[in-house]
Amino acid sequence: MFQEVTFSFREINFSVIGQYVDYLVKEQGVKNIFVNGTTGEGLSLSISERRRVAEEWVTKGRNKLDQVVIHVGALSLKESQELAQHAAEIGADGIAVIAPFFLKPWNKDVLINFLKEVAAAAPALPFYYYHIPALTGVKIRAEEVLDGIQEKIPTFQGLKFSDTDLLDFGQCVDQNRQRQFAFLFGVDEQLLSALVMGATGAVGSTYNYLGKKTNQMLEAFERKDFSSALNHQFCIQRFINFVVKLGFGVSQTKAIMTLVSGIPMGPPRLPLQKASREFTDNAEAKLRSLDFLSFNDLKDGNLEACS
């Protein structure tokens, strides 16, 4: 959600967050929000911007959203603690932390020591570890991180797992069956497989615009209608597979969010670059042919349509 100010710098447009809360709840059926993570370019924001974004989501989401979890990971432990404490002060429902990714923890114990210090700054808030090895470069397996974590971090509540290693994910679930952890899966195109493995929820970028579709898949899974759950997953895959081939990342996600919601997300911030017009046009055509965007003039005889 950035507003173009000059050619080289973008400021956050806080004023659309309230509108976006209503959009997510009403149009996408999304009532749990993960703030300042990957999609929100949390690591590209200043600390004061992160504080303001968090405040805006918590305030505008009051009585509308179920949970607002703030990502407070940072390279500086001190900054991370400041953000954790701030999340507690504003009444957020939880905090999440990625592994520090410049000077990196080299083993599980060191990573836990870091996470523990952040969690201690918000001792009343549920704590989530955000595992995203492809972006942090910290490849310590989540299953190892979770082993004994509650003794070190009493507020530990769950894992946000953004990786395709379903052996690791499955073992996280299997080894912690007696504990009431949340296992939140973060690879949207594989969510159904993760549900089978025991995922209890999902956090992902595509739920901004495929939330409704994904909820249909979750409902089908709940009623054990696996063939329609699979149809929904395949529909979602068709779209993601298409955009992945065009080059898909946070910038492109932002363009699609603007397109589908009609609420201007603005361009991303450097080092990211705005998605090309060509990308957006192609993505839009695909969304229409899959019937993910309404007023579809291809409806009759459209074999690809998903709904």
Ligand SMILES: CC(=O)N[C@H](C=O)[C@@H](O)[C@H](O)[C@H](O)CO
């Ligand atoms: C790297 C990244 O951004 N991961 C997101 C969540 O963690 C996902 O939601 C993906 O954007 C999505 O699965 C599409 O590949």
Ligand SMILES: CC(=O)C(=O)O
């Ligand atoms: C998509 C997601 O999980 C994130 O923005 O961190």
